[in-house]
Amino acid sequence: xxxxxxxxxxxxxxxxxxxxxxxxxxxxxxxxxxxxxxxxxxxxxxxxxxxxxxxxxxxxxxxxxxxxxxxxxxxxxxxxxxxxxxxxxxxxxxxxxxxxxxxxxxxxxxxxxxxxxxxxxxxxxxxxxxxxxxxxxxxxxxxxxxxxxxxxxxxxxxxxxxxxxxxxxxxxxxxxxxxxxxxxxxxxxxxxxxxxxxxxxxxxxxxxxxxxxxxxxxxxxxxxxxxxxxxxxxxxxxxxxxxxxxxxxxxxxxxxxxxxxxxxxxxxxxxxxxxxxxxxxxxxxxxxxxxxxxxxxxxxxxxxxxxxxxxxxxxxxxxxxxxxxxxxxxxxxxxxxxxxxxxxxxxxxxxxxxxxxxxxxxxxxxxxxxxxxxxxxxxxxxxx
Amino acid sequence: xxxxxxxxxxxxxxxxxxxxxxxxxxxxxxxxxxxxxxxxxxxxxxxxxxxxxxxxxxxxxxxxxxxxxxxxxxxxxxxxxxxxxxxxxxxxxxxxxxxxxxxxxxxxxxxxxxxxxxxxxxxxxxxxxxxxxxxxxxxxxxxxxxxxxxxxxxxxxxxxxxxxxxxxxxxxxxxxxxxxxxxxxxxxxxxxxxxxxxxxxxxxxxxxxxxxxxxxxxxxxxxxxxxxxxxxxxxxxxxxxxxxxxxxxxxxxxxxxxxxxxxxxxxxxxxxxxxxxxxxxxxxxxxxxxxxxxxxxxxxxxxxxxxxxxxxxxxxxxxxxxxxxxxxxxxxxxxxxxxxxxxxxxxxxxxxxxxxxxxxxxxxxxxxxxxxxxxxxxxxxxxxxx
Numbered sequence: 030x031x032x033x034x035x036x037x038x039x040x041x042x043x044x045x046x047x048x049x050x051x052x053x054x055x056x057x058x059x060x061x062x063x064x065x066x067x068x069x070x071x072x073x074x075x076x077x078x079x080x081x082x083x084x085x086x087x088x089x090x091x092x093x094x095x096x097x098x099x100x101x102x103x104x105x106x107x108x109x110x111x112x113x114x115x116x117x118x119x120x121x122x123x124x125x126x127x128x129x130x131x132x133x134x135x136x137x138x139x140x141x142x143x144x145x146x147x148x149x150x151x152x153x154x155x156x157x158x159x160x161x162x163x164x165x166x167x168x169x170x171x172x173x174x175x176x177x178x179x180x181x182x183x184x185x186x187x188x189x190x191x192x193x194x195x196x197x198x199x200x201x202x203x204x205x206x207x208x209x210x211x212x213x214x215x216x217x218x219x220x221x222x223x224x225x226x227x228x229x230x231x232x233x234x235x236x237x238x239x240x241x242x243x244x245x246x247x248x249x250x251x252x253x254x255x256x257x258x259x260x261x262x263x264x265x266x267x268x269x270x271x272x273x274x275x276x277x278x279x280x281x282x283x284x285x286x287x288x289x290x291x292x293x294x295x296x297x298x299x300x301x302x303x304x305x306x307x308x309x310x311x312x313x314x315x316x317x318x319x320x321x322x323x324x325x326x327x328x329x330x331x332x333x334x335x336x337x338x339x340x341x342x343x344x345x346x347x348x349x350x351x352x353x354x355x356x357x358x359x360x361x362x363x364x365x366x367x368x369x370x371x372x373x374x375x376x377x378x379x380x381x382x383x384x385x386x387x388x389x390x391x392x393x394x395x396x397x398x399x400x401x402x403x404x405x406x407x408x409x410x411x412x413x
Numbered sequence: 414x415x416x417x418x419x420x421x422x423x424x425x426x427x428x429x430x431x432x433x434x435x436x437x438x439x440x441x442x443x444x445x446x447x448x449x450x451x452x453x454x455x456x457x458x459x460x461x462x463x464x465x466x467x468x469x470x471x472x473x474x475x476x477x478x479x480x481x482x483x484x485x486x487x488x489x490x491x492x493x494x495x496x497x498x499x500x501x502x503x504x505x506x507x508x509x510x511x512x513x514x515x516x517x518x519x520x521x522x523x524x525x526x527x528x529x530x531x532x533x534x535x536x537x538x539x540x541x542x543x544x545x546x547x548x549x550x551x552x553x554x555x556x557x558x559x560x561x562x563x564x565x566x567x568x569x570x571x572x573x574x575x576x577x578x579x580x581x582x583x584x585x586x587x588x589x590x591x592x593x594x595x596x597x598x599x600x601x602x603x604x605x606x607x608x609x610x611x612x613x614x615x616x617x618x619x620x621x622x623x624x625x626x627x628x629x630x631x632x633x634x635x636x637x638x639x640x641x642x643x644x645x646x647x648x649x650x651x652x653x654x655x656x657x658x659x660x661x662x663x664x665x666x667x668x669x670x671x672x673x674x675x676x677x678x679x680x681x682x683x684x685x686x687x688x689x690x691x692x693x694x695x696x697x698x699x700x701x702x703x704x705x706x707x708x709x710x711x712x713x714x715x716x717x718x719x720x721x722x723x724x725x726x727x728x729x730x731x732x733x734x735x736x737x738x739x740x741x742x743x744x745x746x747x748x749x750x751x752x753x754x755x756x757x758x759x760x761x762x763x764x765x766x767x768x769x770x771x772x773x774x775x776x777x778x779x780x781x782x783x784x785x786x787x788x789x790x791x792x793x794x795x796x797x798x799x
Contacts, residue, residue: 049544050543053506237524238523238524241523242522242523367507367522367523371505371523373483373484373500373507373508374501374502374506374507374509375501375506376483377483377484377485378457378483379556379569380483381503381554383502383505383506383551384504384546384551385543386539386540386543387543388539
């Protein structure tokens with residue numbers, strides 16, 4: 030593995046070629062902490078990162094505390110019903126304020142009871158009355174940018190970044206007929222995996238592995254590349270029936286989303302929103318895989334499952350949705366296991382870049398999207 | 414302290430004669446940079462013991478092992494030859510095999526790329542549109558594998574000398590153990606929260622035995638090997654009976670016939686540099702293979718071997734329990750000591766300590782390592798001028 034000049038474009042010339050001439054990323058892109066830190070600084074902290082659904086925090090005071098690549102974040106709904114995000118650190122001596130999920134009328138620091146309103150304002154700081162020039166108004170929680178699209182919540186750590194709408198490009202138009210604002214998240218599951226975040230995303234966006242990895246569950250899938258403008262990439266898979274159920278459970282399928290356009294009614298979309306969110310939009314539901322990297326070789330993956338509100342209101346919903354859960358609980362561990370195997374193999378000091386199949390164009394796109402952001406600028410005046 | 418932990422000036426006290434020497438500085442046991450230097454300059458360049466040939470007797474038998482150089486596969490091919498490969502697919506890098514077993518070919522669990530037992534890529538469906546893709550360029554990466562006495566060693570450096578060169582006089586000295594005629598009857602594995610050197614140092618000094626093993630193995634008084642030739646060292650424990658059962662128990666198995674010289678009169682606790690011990694007794698042998706996994710963590714693989722004639726005895730399964738009991742107790746005691754020592758070495762207040770005359774090989778091990786990891790002195794030394 031190289032350590033010096035790791036970000037020199039010269040090491041990546043073959044990754045930059047067209048997919049059928051290209052090589053895969055060098056293994057250090059998956060194993061090096063230095064490469065990972067560069068991704069955090071140049072990608073994750075500058076781009077919009079998906080964090081969940083608005084409907085997961087329905088009432089004022091509902092909150093969730095997340096670890097986003099080392100940054101502690103609180104997302105909550107304030108008293109006026111507005112969603113807000115803050116850095117999860119007390120303005121006194123820095124203690125983490127909230128953990129997990131829950132409900133609170135205000136945020137009380139567990140160390141010295143400094144108390145913050147849901148708006149972030151510091152409303153009480155007992156024992157600070159003798160501290161010279163201490164002005165509570167200057168010690169509110171530090172806000173983080175939060176924007177939403179059709180109920181999907183995204184954060185951005187960069188004040189200068191353009192809007193979420195700009196970032197998503199033509200994706201909202203593309204999925205307009207899915208009535209996404211009307212979806213409700215009904216289940217979340219977390220997996221803690223010994224793999225780099227890119228490995229998981231690459232796996233989700235290529236079909237080449239399906240006849241091998243999923244041969245006993247969901248089987249082979251065939252997909253078509255979609256035109257995208259914006260920070261996303263999509264694959265369309267023609268299918269008359271939902272793929273969110275195993276073949277033997279198709280009798281339990283819920284009705285299709287009534288507003289689907291002709292194409293959406295006869296297939297489904299796999300979408301990656303860069304840098305690290307995967308969505309599957311089927312005719313009857315959607316699920317996402319959101320990644321929370323914990324270092325070069327460790328990733329927490331959250332799967333969220335959503336159905337139209339009308340479907341969740343059906344009297345037989347609780348019973349029939351179990352068949353959907355069964356499908357996810359079967360296929361995801363297969364992808365989790367192969368991802369950890371791939372990470373283990375890539376840690377070989379003999380690992381060399383491989384070639385890509387025509388089944389893997391998005392794997393190539395992901396690599397190049399990352400390189401566009403993490404590499405040093407090419408020296409000017411060269412032949413390139 | 415100098416900013417450069419590989420500056421030889423920092424190790425002058427380690428280099429003194431044993432009676433005046435100090436132990437290695439604490440960073441040698443806790444620093445990520447020192448650990449990485451050991452991997453790069455020692456482990457990646459030398460012969461590393463892996464396992465016995467009798468672990469994979471038949472064509473298609475394989476073992477997958479995790480090493481400091483990532484995962485590897487050791488297998489027996491169709492012609493009966495032994496081969497080692499990097500355990501990583503040439504496509505997108507997945508680990509191919511896990512654990513041990515038998516296979517006719519190696520099929521990647523991700524996209525079904527298929528390799529022969531000779532490492533050649535035989536099938537890669539779905540690659541037919543990839544420009545200039547030639548299966549012949551994507552065989553598994555071979556790793557050098559050589560054997561001595563039925564023991565398999567791998568070397569990650571294509572330019573290294575042969576295993577026999579590395580071992581020097583050891584094969585001749587130990588010929589009458591007839592290791593070729595042995596079989597491994599039990600293996601065990603431990604993850605230990607300590608630097609690999611702590612396990613190796615502990616295994617080659619008797620000073621700790623009357624404390625750590627006072628309720629089990631008891632005190633052992635050994636003699637250091639004088640001037641070993643080759644990358645090995647040893648301490649010899651004179652004892653007419655086998656040391657492989659607990660004191661007070663009688664070793665039930667016969668001695669290896671025709672043991673020569675001192676081999677018939679005690680145990681050689683033998684260090685095969687960098688990180689393997691062969692404990693060679695009159696009736697059996699066991700190995701300790703230490704794999705560094707982090708500055709403060711290592712994996713210990715232990716294997717117990719007996720002559721095939723002994724292992725074939727009808728009373729073997731019953732009587733060998735006395736050996737296994739002794740090993741399980743002794744190894745667990747040493748592992749606990751390693752963990753305690755590592756915890757203490759994390760204290761910033763630890764300063765290098767003096768060594769007892771009963772710890773000459775702890776000193777030798779430190780010097781062997783320093784010879785390989787330190788930077789050359791900046792000035793032209795007499796040795797460099799040769």
